[in-house]
Amino acid sequence: MPKTITPIAGSLRERKKLKTRESIQREAMRLIQKQGYDKTTIEQIAAAVEVSPSTFFNYFPSKEDVVLYDAYDPMIGKLLLDRPADEPLSVAIRHVLEEMGGIFERDREVILARARLWIEVPSLRARLWEELEKGQDFMSGLIAQRSGRAADDFEIRVTVMVVIMAAMEAMREWVRHDGKGSFVATVRRALDLIDAQARLDSLASPDRETR
Amino acid sequence: MPKTITPIAGSLRERKKLKTRESIQREAMRLIQKQGYDKTTIEQIAAAVEVSPSTFFNYFPSKEDVVLYDAYDPMIGKLLLDRPADEPLSVAIRHVLEEMGGIFERDREVILARARLWIEVPSLRARLWEELEKGQDFMSGLIAQRSGRAADDFEIRVTVMVVIMAAMEAMREWVRHDGKGSFVATVRRALDLIDAQARLDSLASPDRETR
């Protein structure tokens, strides 16, 4: 059994795959912007990229995923993880938000277009839910770990979901106003509104005293 | 042009339609319980009810709707509307919750089975989102009216969504514990947790003074 050496990140194959992936997504978005989501078929997208429909499904498990896939999600996750473990969660969240602010400003147009799709196309809107739940699982797990509670702690899950919904509603509000104004500021407003920070802090602080 | 007289509620046609509708839903649920959602086809359901697949789509716009359609939603809506307009919203919500409590207890098994599907089947889970949004629109509209604010007021929408998510998480928690314990009590716990009542009250009280 020949040991497979660690695949080089920049190998021809890898680079090609990445290129194809990006092409598919770019062409898909272009067509969808032009004709609408429902009227754009996988066949059309594949034709535009000059690959077969089969190949499309090699890269994206469903049509929704092309629009849904978001490079920022993993970024946010990483930023959150990189925060010192003893930092209060509310502070961490605010930090991450500000750190993303620049990117959000820079990619404003792209983000706005995609957010609009998320909100306006029923199947995408519904599908977005899945992603929110993944976010909830991720954050809940993180807090659970740091606070020494169970991963499915009711209190944690409720609180985290509330925070996520605040961000979600902020996005909707931001889109409703055609992306005028700062997205980050809108999220901040929502967070202030639900006033969840204090609660998050009390959850996130490790139970040092009890230990 | 012959004026169509108001169709009698209990006319033969109406009764038949209702029966068919109920049969479809009952048989669908039975098959789905037995074989799982994905493995149950519309053809099978139609065959079990002895109608054509076309007829299925006359009654339910999609397969998801058969499982999703919930007799309690309109009930809750009606109960909420029936509360005196000057009653603080938090009180109204608690009232409605307690009023539904008996029904929830009585139909526990049915509700649990359906809730399980909602949570476990991805397409249903995603689709549930749509319903939550309808709920948000309804409640936001109600509060907006009573408080004299705009229908798409950001603060209202965020707060309402938070309350809905609390109920949603309560359902998940309740299902996670196999429906042991009171559903209403779990929702109460979630509501207490988010402590949103005070905020709701401040939103719901009409701005009598300012007027």
Added chain:
DNA sequence: TTGATGATTAGAGTAACTCCAATTATAATG
């Protein structure tokens, strides 16, 4: 150069829907 491995593809199949035109059941009218 060769042999393995991974990517691309065509093709056949499934199932949820949509649309439409034909048929059948119920209701209203003279």
Added chain:
DNA sequence: CATTATAATTGGAGTTACTCTAATCATCAA
């Protein structure tokens, strides 16, 4: 009761997203 209007049911043809499989083709390691 006979007739006409209306509503419900149906079959059939078509679209599209997606799955599975087996063959072909490109890249890579040796």
